[in-house]
Amino acid sequence: MLKKITVDQVRVGMHLHALDGPWMDHPFWKTRFVIRDPADLAKLRASGVAGVWIDISKGLDVAPEASAGAVAPAPLAPPVAAPPPAPPAAARAAAPAMPPAPSHTLQEELKQAAALCRQAHAQVKSMFSEARLGRAADAEQCLPLVNDIADSVFRNPGALVSLARLKTQDDYTYLHSVAVCALMITLGRELGLSADACREVGLAGLMHDLGKAAMPLDVLNKPGKLTDDEYTLMKTHPLRGYELLVEGRGAPGAALDVCLNHHERIDGTGYPSGLPPERISQFARMGAVCDVYDAITSDRPYKMGWDPAASIAAMATWKGHFDPAVFKAFVKGVGIYPVGSLVKLQSGRLAVVLEQNPQSLAAPRVKIFFSTKSNMPVSVQVLDLARATDKIVSREDPKVWGFPQLDELWAGEMAPKRG
Template sequence: MLKKIPVTEVRLGMHIHGFCGAWIDHPFWRNRFVLKDTKDLGLIRESAVREVWINLQLGLDVERPADAGAVVYEVVAEVPLEAPPPPPEKTSYADEIKRAGRIVGKGKEAVISMFQEVRMGKAIEAEAAAPLVEEISNSVLRNPGALISLARLKTADDYTFMHSVAVCALMIALARQLKLTEAEVREAGMAGLLHDMGKAMIPPEILNKPGRLTDAEFDIIKGHPAEGHRLLEEGSGASATVKDVCLHHHEKVDGSGYPKALNGDTMSLFAKMGAVCDVYDAITSNRPYKAGWDPAESLQRMASWKGHFDPVVFQAFVKSLGIYPIGSLVRLESGKLGVVIEQNEQSLLKPRIKVFYSTKSRNYIPPLLVDLAKSAEKIAGREDAEKWGITDVNRFWVAETQ
């Protein structure tokens, strides 16, 4: 039996069954749990959520004085289904970036919690992550570039956790580019979020090793897809698609991948999608052993790896990000350098950029926003930041998010 109560009535020992509000508006990654900590009780009361559902069979009921009078609560067997909200409207990069930042931050905390629970021997409950996938999906629908670009910014220390959030977002954007149904889009997002759960079982000294791995250590790393698949099988809520991506995201269409040496004929569409998204985020991110590559450079390199990716899936992936993804350093025909800060839906070759460097004077210039769709300027090509002694490219497009 479920009962809806105001947060002022919540007490320790209650089983929280759901929050009456958006996932991003309450401080927990799970929607269902027994309330045991006074700190968590305080967080609930201080949050933007004003009411919660409690499960009377799994936890305590409301405690009221005998003389408090009759109070009417909504009591049901199941939480009533609300009419689905309309699809979120498209927004600008600037409008979405702050909300995306909150989602990325809370998403990282959720993945950290999932990893910790797995290491403690708890079974994975995939359905608990559904609200996070929904928030990421809605953010990508409002503006694909905002959350995807933010999720790429990660330190070597938080790479494993942020990588899961990033691949979730990339899978969602790619699924929409491939014209999959919204149900399949959510499946793709969940697969991206959980694809690396097997890494929770790898010793941190190997997972975060800054130097070259030994053959024995690499064999341990290569066991994470099968280990993750086992964890999902032993847990609950993970679909066959999610398990498939977890097991096969390191396969290649030429059959040289692992763990099953599948090829383009035997890999599923979702596994092919996972392979592309996983690699892109890995090579554009700072890792314990190397700095991330420029986004545009990464796409160019990936395009040259024959036999690695499915061509149709890869082309759709490029379209979902843009030929010059956000954060790419480009050179204009005028000789000025700029960083891509937003895509143009009408033309992949005409993004908005922030110009900040002159190759002629070899010096920084006052930053200037240039919309190539409304300018005579054209991109001559991508540029290598090291060539010009530029070490802080990210700060120019991240500053646009403040």
């Protein structure tokens, strides 16, 4: 049976199942083992890890005199009896005035991001396939991939996030996990998380939908509206994912929390537990925003994705869904007009957004290609709206205009072939 305890309650002879702090902070190369050496116990207590999960069927329980202070045993069910764990110290750092400037331009990072998308797709698909076969999820195997995704986001946050949005219906389940990982890291930077904490929330994003591996494929990929029974079944995927992570190894507390609670809402109407806002952690609030944004901007079996700028505008009106402060930071990270958005300028020209200007969210760099006055293409021109007299007057629906080459205009040859 699993039990969550504080680090000061750990003693030699306990079987550690998972560590509740940032995985980059803990001093061990593995997270499931029996503590046999007092030196290992000392290293654990000095590491800054806040708490651990122990398996009392494989090792000692808390000492009798400490039992009164132990956290209640954690069944494989929504932990609705206790508030979510506090974010680790690294995640509570004061937010900087602004994240570091990108070290690469979007175009410089796109090629690496495209290769990383292909690698990540294959690895996530394999992870889901293993889960469907009943094999426990191994979070530690995902750490190198999360490191690579974080490095790409740190170099330029728009490249991987935007490419992962251009997924086919067949690729949605796998690349959605990759996109949410990158979005969580982007959001973490805006919220002032340390690099290590950003990687931790990235791992949580990568594994947040693992429970969908336990859903019937005919329901998961159904092209039409789900029946009430099918929807009820799909709403169990957070709990199924939580169970898979607990049964596996190496998943930190943030991953367990986000997997279980990314569909909770701050108005208490979410699932699986309908948690009140004071019991929804910051990490779960981050996961809710990132999950919804990628879901509504992506093509899925039953609907086409929305334009990214229209998606941001729509999400801003959904009262009770998201934490306002977290959503505000998210918009700062991806932009009011995210990369790939179609916009109309005051001059009557249409342009696609290339890159954000952190100092002015309403004035991104754009690529102009069409005139609404002549209803004709114009010579392609890249314009930094922060340094120009022209400005955005409206977002436009690409489907209305019917520009099949829109993705290629900002992503070039890195744009995946869809259709």
